[in-house]
Amino acid sequence: MFSRTILSRQLLRPAFAAPAARTTFLTSIQARFLSDQTRQAIDKAVSSAPVVLFMKGTPETPQCGFSRASIQVLGMQGVDPAKFAAFNVLEDNELRQGIKEYSDWPTIPQLYIDKEFVGGCDIIVSMHQSGELAKLLEEKKVLAVESEGVAEEEAAKKE
Numbered sequence: 001m002f003s004r005t006i007l008s009r010q011l012l013r014p015a016f017a018a019p020a021a022r023t024t025f026l027t028s029i030q031a032r033f034l035s036d037q038t039r040q041a042i043d044k045a046v047s048s049a050p051v052v053l054f055m056k057g058t059p060e061t062p063q064c065g066f067s068r069a070s071i072q073v074l075g076m077q078g079v080d081p082a083k084f085a086a087f088n089v090l091e092d093n094e095l096r097q098g099i100k101e102y103s104d105w106p107t108i109p110q111l112y113i114d115k116e117f118v119g120g121c122d123i124i125v126s127m128h129q130s131g132e133l134a135k136l137l138e139e140k141k142v143l144a145v146e147s148e149g150v151a152e153e154e155a156a157k158k159e
């Protein structure tokens with residue numbers, strides 16, 4: 001457990017920092033509702049990495065406890081930072097409102113894996129606790145190589 005936390009921290013820092021730069025590309029969109037243009041921009045964001053989290057704040061500095069908890073879970077799971085992108089909805093109101101319509105889900109954070117909406121914080125935490133998230137992340141091959149053994153170990157314990 002201890003080593004896994006350390007591993008996650010090491011993995012998260014450098015690469016989780018980089019995708020924050022991607023948060024600015026939606027700022028020019030002025031449309032009020034989910035226009036084709038906004039939908040396309042969100043499609044692009046959702047497709048930008050195998051694991052995408054729309055959150056409040058950045059992975060390094062979450063601005064809400066729900067977003068913080070979600071990032072912590074992804075870190076504990078050992079998601080490969082190279083396969084992860086985060087988008088800060090607080091930087092872009094169009095994204096903040098648009099993503100809710102896009103997924104038909106009323107709140108932030110929102111997690112997408114392989115372009116599919118998975119859920120918000122409660123779902124992420126509950127899938128983490130049940131082992132379902134580890135299984136999904138492993139199936140999708142989005143874990144850092146060093147973490148795969150941990151996920152397998154956990155899954156084996158639950159069987």
Ligand SMILES: N[C@@H](CCC(=O)N[C@@H](CS)C(=O)NCC(=O)O)C(=O)O
Nearest residue numbers: 064066106107108109120121122123
């Ligand atoms: N139960 C929710 C908690 C998230 C939540 O309630 N988010 C609120 C407060 S951060 C939200 O996004 N409200 C709409 C908004 O701020 O635009 C979950 O499982 O994700």
Ligand code: FES
Nearest residue numbers: 056063064065066
């Ligand atoms: S910003 Fe207040 S609960 Fe998320």
